Amino acid sequence: MRRWLADRWVMGVALLVLGYLSLPIIVVAGLSFNRPSSRLSYDFNEFTLDNWTHPCATSDMCDALVRSMEIGLIATVVSTILGTLMAFALVRHGFRGRSGINGLIFLPMATPELVMGTSLLALFVAAGVPQGFWTIVIAHVMFCVSFVVVTVKARLAGMDRRLEEAAMDLYASEWQTFRRITLPLVLPGIVAAALLAFSLSFDDFIITNFNAGTTVTFPMYVWGAAQRGIPPQVNVIGTAMFAIALLLVGASSLRGRRARRAALAAPVAAVGAPTSAS
Amino acid sequence: MSALAHVPTPAGQPAAPPGVRRGRRRLLPYLLLLPGAAWLLVFFVLPLLQLAAASLYDPSGSLSTGYAMTGEVGNYWVALQAYWPQFARSFAYSAIALVLALLMGYPLAYAIAQKAGRWKNLLLVAVVAPMFTSFLVRTLAWKTILSDNGALVGLLRDVHLLGADGRLLATPFAVVLGLTYNFLPFLVLPLYASLERLDPRLLEAASDLYASPLRAFRRVTLPLSMPGLIAGTLLFFIPATGDYINAELLGTPNEYMIGNVIDSAFLVRLDYPQGAALSFLLMAAILAIVFVYLRRSGTEEVL
Amino acid sequence: MRTMGDETPAGDLRLANLTKRFGIFTAVDDLSLTIPQGSFFALLGASGCGKTTTLRMIAGLEEPTSGQVLLGDRDIAGLRPYKRPVNTVFQSYALFPHLDIHENVAFGLRRRGIRKVTDQVERMLALVQLEGYGRRKPAQLSGGQQQRVALARALINHPQVLLLDEPLGALDLKLRRQMQIELKRIQTEVGITFVHVTHDQEEAMTMADTVAVMNAGRIEQLGAPADIYEYPATAFVANFLGQSNLLAGEAAGHSGDDVAVTAHGARFSVPADRARTDQGTVFLGVRPEKLHLVSGPDEVPAGHQHVGGVVTDASYVGVSTQYLVRTAWGSELSAFAANSGAGGRLPVGAPVTAHWDPRHAFLLPRAAGEDDQTSPVLDEPPVGALS
Numbered sequence: 011m012r013r014w015l016a017d018r019w020v021m022g023v024a025l026l027v028l029g030y031l032s033l034p035i036i037v038v039a040g041l042s043f044n045r046p047s048s049r050l051s052y053d054f055n056e057f058t059l060d061n062w063t064h065p066c067a068t069s070d071m072c073d074a075l076v077r078s079m080e081i082g083l084i085a086t087v088v089s090t091i092l093g094t095l096m097a098f099a100l101v102r103h104g105f106r107g108r109s110g111i112n113g114l115i116f117l118p119m120a121t122p123e124l125v126m127g128t129s130l131l132a133l134f135v136a137a138g139v140p141q142g143f144w145t146i147v148i149a150h151v152m153f154c155v156s157f158v159v160v161t162v163k164a165r166l167a168g169m170d171r172r173l174e175e176a177a178m179d180l181y182a183s184e185w186q187t188f189r190r191i192t193l194p195l196v197l198p199g200i201v202a203a204a205l206l207a208f209s210l211s212f213d214d215f216i217i218t219n220f221n222a223g224t225t226v227t228f229p230m231y232v233w234g235a236a237q238r239g240i241p242p243q244v245n246v247i248g249t250a251m252f253a254i255a256l257l258l259v260g261a262s263s264l265r266g267r268r269a270r271r272a273a274l275a276a277p278v279a280a281v282g283a284p285t286s287a288s
Numbered sequence: 289m290s291a292l293a294h295v296p297t298p299a300g301q302p303a304a305p306p307g308v309r310r311g312r313r314r315l316l317p318y319l320l321l322l323p324g325a326a327w328l329l330v331f332f333v334l335p336l337l338q339l340a341a342a343s344l345y346d347p348s349g350s351l352s353t354g355y356a357m358t359g360e361v362g363n364y365w366v367a368l369q370a371y372w373p374q375f376a377r378s379f380a381y382s383a384i385a386l387v388l389a390l391l392m393g394y395p396l397a398y399a400i401a402q403k404a405g406r407w408k409n410l411l412l413v414a415v416v417a418p419m420f421t422s423f424l425v426r427t428l429a430w431k432t433i434l435s436d437n438g439a440l441v442g443l444l445r446d447v448h449l450l451g452a453d454g455r456l457l458a459t460p461f462a463v464v465l466g467l468t469y470n471f472l473p474f475l476v477l478p479l480y481a482s483l484e485r486l487d488p489r490l491l492e493a494a495s496d497l498y499a500s501p502l503r504a505f506r507r508v509t510l511p512l513s514m515p516g517l518i519a520g521t522l523l524f525f526i527p528a529t530g531d532y533i534n535a536e537l538l539g540t541p542n543e544y545m546i547g548n549v550i551d552s553a554f555l556v557r558l559d560y561p562q563g564a565a566l567s568f569l570l571m572a573a574i575l576a577i578v579f580v581y582l583r584r585s586g587t588e589e590v591l
Numbered sequence: 592m593r594t595m596g597d598e599t600p601a602g603d604l605r606l607a608n609l610t611k612r613f614g615i616f617t618a619v620d621d622l623s624l625t626i627p628q629g630s631f632f633a634l635l636g637a638s639g640c641g642k643t644t645t646l647r648m649i650a651g652l653e654e655p656t657s658g659q660v661l662l663g664d665r666d667i668a669g670l671r672p673y674k675r676p677v678n679t680v681f682q683s684y685a686l687f688p689h690l691d692i693h694e695n696v697a698f699g700l701r702r703r704g705i706r707k708v709t710d711q712v713e714r715m716l717a718l719v720q721l722e723g724y725g726r727r728k729p730a731q732l733s734g735g736q737q738q739r740v741a742l743a744r745a746l747i748n749h750p751q752v753l754l755l756d757e758p759l760g761a762l763d764l765k766l767r768r769q770m771q772i773e774l775k776r777i778q779t780e781v782g783i784t785f786v787h788v789t790h791d792q793e794e795a796m797t798m799a800d801t802v803a804v805m806n807a808g809r810i811e812q813l814g815a816p817a818d819i820y821e822y823p824a825t826a827f828v829a830n831f832l833g834q835s836n837l838l839a840g841e842a843a844g845h846s847g848d849d850v851a852v853t854a855h856g857a858r859f860s861v862p863a864d865r866a867r868t869d870q871g872t873v874f875l876g877v878r879p880e881k882l883h884l885v886s887g888p889d890e891v892p893a894g895h896q897h898v899g900g901v902v903t904d905a906s907y908v909g910v911s912t913q914y915l916v917r918t919a920w921g922s923e924l925s926a927f928a929a930n931s932g933a934g935g936r937l938p939v940g941a942p943v944t945a946h947w948d949p950r951h952a953f954l955l956p957r958a959a960g961e962d963d964q965t966s967p968v969l970d971e972p973p974v975g976a977l978s
Binding site: 021092111114128129148155245249 | 563
């Protein structure tokens, strides 16, 4: 009995903690079927499908959602390109000032968002740049780049250099080697980095809040609505985002173990970044 | 096999003088780094400098009249005097949340890495997936869970853990709970990454060499998970200290942290010098703590 | 304009004063050698001796610090790897994990703009006995099969020189034996120059026509395996290629056709044509299988030379029994007695006399102060070391 307990208690605690981590998601999903009793009520009142059938009943929310997606897409593309190039330079080339560059990439991940947000605000105000859509994009690219670098770098560093040497040995020029061997093998890492960048951008509130001017993204809409009363459709969006994330993981696991590993490795690598930043 | 005779190998002319090739190769890394590094310099480093400058502006100026750069070091003193309770609260709340997160996160990471077997990926998804739902929406869900009319409060009142009019929402408890919840995955993932690399045979070797499970944990598991533990602690502590969403949504002004003050200094009171001074104080305090922490844990390679 | 392929006689591969330094470390030190066209050549050495660096310079994966790599009369040292008529079978194979076997093998042909590759790929897979494996991914193959894919992928290009970097290192012993024979068969069949890098002396001797033993960036000895084994040039070679009993002694010049040697107070002689030196400090060498054990000096055949000692260890290994014999001065000599059915086994502690035919001994130069060497040079690289 003691042995049985000793072997199992860790798993028991882990499942309790997972329950704690999942509870809000369950509540969000439940509230997405709720007809609230009043605008400021957060309690479950009555079951309804209206929120799912009319997700854009509050058009402000859907406008904000679309804006967040636009910003997310642009920020993802730009930061993925910039970060991937940097990752290649860091893994594949020797150059002077490597520790400086490593520091430049590490620091944004270790700086409180609040400080990044306020400092960009200070810069934009001092430079007289009007804040809005594009200042948000600039800010998002800034904090996504580091995560892209770390994710792609992990994938690239795990790649056997001899594969590229073998390609060159087999008559592939530098460009052909990159195109036929390096890129296909690093691609899962780049895709994972892009997904990570999109989710970081889409969900960012603090930095956006300081640099948005009058532009409203989805998190900013939720923040504003929290004071006035949350439309239940917000929970529909929250549930849908969770479902899409699960679908992506599910789809990647259908495509094979390697893809799933890469998809899971991305957040682990990115969040575990500081251990390997040097 | 005549098709094989195709590759022209110029005999007389060497392809490119190695020197030229090497020259171009030496330039390449800088070209690859340039766009990203420039972006970070202009939109990360430069703003920090601007923030430092703004914290020294003459506080009698305003956005409309403009600020004068007077090297006003006094801004820091004034800000600290006015808002030290919020500063202290920020660090106290995030420290308590960190302890709670460690107590929950270590067993979770350990179980996923070492005990989950074929369920490993599924459990990992269960940790990661919530992060894909909006941070704010999830935090608001806690408002429902902790609500005065909710099941949890009702239960606690029934067993007299809470008084008849006791509340969970709008208390320090709610804020700490929210902080713990929101940043727990950042602690768990790096911890998981280093625990996954732990060879279970090391624990068998330890127990073969007369170590009790507790000793094996202290002497083998814990030291080997140190890199992940350090990274996870920092990734938890830094954003938790700078957070103000939990205090705003789950607390009252009595639970406000320094983030709430900075937010209102920049966006409501429009007192830029003070906001900048507070931001800088926050960053300096966090950096100092991180530095001391890394020093004491003896891992400078993390930076 | 030259073309490459089987029509063009490649000519010999020559390395001329080839040197590679990494910082202050000299990996390959002024190396010069000629590898005849169509031969099976082995570069043998312990890890870190510079053999892999040499191979990589021939392949174009490493740029020489100085010196030339000549194929026929053409210096290819400055060419990029994909401009050289040289292909490599990499250590642990480096098969492209995202391409199937067919595309792995076809890779080189496709890069040279050849569209119709199926027939050639099929023929090549047949040569390495992997018909029908074309649609599999490398991860679905066993180690031995991957090894053969790597070989096919290189051979299909009909290189003038095929480089093999520890190609059998990842295989277990039985499979390694089988692949050694296989590789030799294929080399005879295609007639391409093979340059084979290995730290396994048995592998080198089994397969190669010519073996070069490398040590510290230089070649210690080059020749046919049997010649090197029977008459090593240096103490390193004597103990790296197989094992030797090297007794420290002094040579006293010629006496007739022999060189006279004094070692540990006794007098010996070695035929002059088996002496690398005839003066000063020397090693008197005898291979363990040439050392015979009898119970007393009176049983030593005429013309043989001998030393006395005591058996300290007897290991029965099936084909032979390997004895350690401690001499009066404390060295432990190795002696292998073939298990041919004649004679019983000697017990530990038995006093014996070890004797040998002087025509099987050899004489090597010895640095003053060096003592007897009777154990083999370890060729196992330390864990994590570069090969």
